[in-house]
Amino acid sequence: xxxxxxxxxxxxxxxxxxxxxxxxxxxxxxxxxxxxxxxxxxxxxxxxxxxxxxxxxxxxxxxxxxxxxxxxxxxxxxxxxxxxxxxxxxxxxxxxxxxxxxxxxxxxxxxxxxxxxxxxxxxxxxxxxxxxxxxxxxxxxxxxxxxxxxxxxxxxxxxxxxxxxxxxxxxxxxxxxxxxxxxxxxxxxxxxxxxxxxxxxxxxxxxxxxxxxxxxxxxxxxxxxxxxxxxxxxxxxxxxxxxxxxxxxxxxxxxxxxxxxxxxxxxxxx
Numbered sequence: 001x002x003x004x005x006x007x008x009x010x011x012x013x014x015x016x017x018x019x020x021x022x023x024x025x026x027x028x029x030x031x032x033x034x035x036x037x038x039x040x041x042x043x044x045x046x047x048x049x050x051x052x053x054x055x056x057x058x059x060x061x062x063x064x065x066x067x068x069x070x071x072x073x074x075x076x077x078x079x080x081x082x083x084x085x086x087x088x089x090x091x092x093x094x095x096x097x098x099x100x101x102x103x104x105x106x107x108x109x110x111x112x113x114x115x116x117x118x119x120x121x122x123x124x125x126x127x128x129x130x131x132x133x134x135x136x137x138x139x140x141x142x143x144x145x146x147x148x149x150x151x152x153x154x155x156x157x158x159x160x161x162x163x164x165x166x167x168x169x170x171x172x173x174x175x176x177x178x179x180x181x182x183x184x185x186x187x188x189x190x191x192x193x194x195x196x197x198x199x200x201x202x203x204x205x206x207x208x209x210x211x212x213x214x215x216x217x218x219x220x221x222x223x224x225x226x227x228x229x230x231x232x233x234x235x236x237x238x239x240x241x242x243x244x245x246x247x248x249x250x251x252x253x254x255x256x257x258x259x260x261x262x263x264x265x266x267x268x269x270x
Contacts (some may be wrong), residue, residue, distance in 0.1 A: 009076075016168055017061045017081040024179070026247060027255045028057045028140040028172045032147025035164060035259050040154025047099035048107065048153055051092045052146035058088035059139075070126070103153035110152070114145035133180065133263040140172035163215040164262070170203035170224060171258045175251050178231045182247055184233060196235065200228045217265020223258040230254060234252055 001175065020026070033049045061084040068078040099107070099167040124135035148165035152158065177199045181191040207224050210216035230250075233239060 013077050013080055014084075017064050017077050018057065018084050020056070020060050024176070025056070025081060025139065025143070027252055028168075029053065029143045029146070031171070031255050031259050032144045032165070033150065034167050035168065036147035036150030036154075036265055037189060038263050039164070040151040040156055042104065042150075042154040043100075044099040044103035044107070044153035045150040045195060047095045047102065049152050051095040051099060052143065052149075054088045054092035054095065056143060058085055058092060058222060059121075059125065061085040061088065063122075063130070066126060067128065086090040099153060104155045105152055107149040110145040110162065111150035112184050113162075114142040117142035133176070136176050137173055140176060141169045144168045144172060159213075159215045160266070163210045164266070166210060167216055167220045167223075167262050168209060168258070171227065171255060174199045174203050174227055174231070175254065176223075178227075178234065179247060179251060183244055186244075186247075187266065191235065193235070196231055200224075200231055204228060217262065217270055219261040219265030219270045220258075223261040226257065227254055 029052065033052055037045055037049060061081040064077060065081040065085050068074060068081070120134050121130075121139040121142060124130055124132050124138075129135060144165050147168055148161040151161040151164060174196075177195045181193070181196050184191040203224050204221070207216055207221045210223050211218050234247075
């Protein structure tokens with residue numbers, strides 16, 4: 001019996017140190033991979049997909065290990081956190097090297113541009129402020145660089161690759177601000193409308209500019225229009241009150257819709 005209990009405790013500890021607590025982060029990580037692989041599938045792109053996943057997974061154990069070390073404490077979770085941080089970091093580095101060796105063209109630009117956002121998120125993590133708005137926004141923008149890197153490795157030009165990242169980053173930023181406002185509205189009956197309104201207007205203007213320049217498809221703008229309508233309805237007095245899990249599921253659908261319309265726009269020049 002004691003062995004079974006110990007195994008159960010070990011399993012819970014491993015889940016604690018490996019599974020990111022921000023469930024929405026999975027969508028923000030997978031959407032760029034999905035879009036990039038559909039639009040410019042290549043061997044290097046597959047390696048970059050694994051590198052993106054491993055980079056996403058390294059955050060939780062690395063955060064725990066560094067916080068424990070900074071506090072001068074070692075818990076049963078600490079050793080597991082160090083082991084998994086080393087494992088995920090090794091996988092990320094190895095697959096990044098393999099991508100470099102097999103890529104058709106350089107793909108470093110979006111990774112370099114994403115680095116400041118990743119460092120900002122890491123700073124908030126070490127301060128135990130991962131739930132801060134700035135931390136969530138920085139992390140979502142950073143992880144979206146994976147899609148741009150995948151398309152660059154597959155032979156895309158720089159401008160449309162960065163435009164793809166911009167579209168998905170706009171979807172992520174507006175989603176985070178909307179969900180935070182929606183959940184506060186459901187719990188407290190009040191929310192700050194300004195960040196949601198400004199972010200959606202800015203996203204629409206930005207994607208429209210990219211479409212006019214020929215770097216983004218007009219269907220991507222349609223996706224942002226739909227997301228704007230979703231936010232307007234979801235924060236209106238006529239909305240139907242729902243649980244947080246339902247809001248999360250709806251946002252998953254919004255992300256998939258954005259990817260589908262964007263990919264279709266690029267593939268068919270719409």
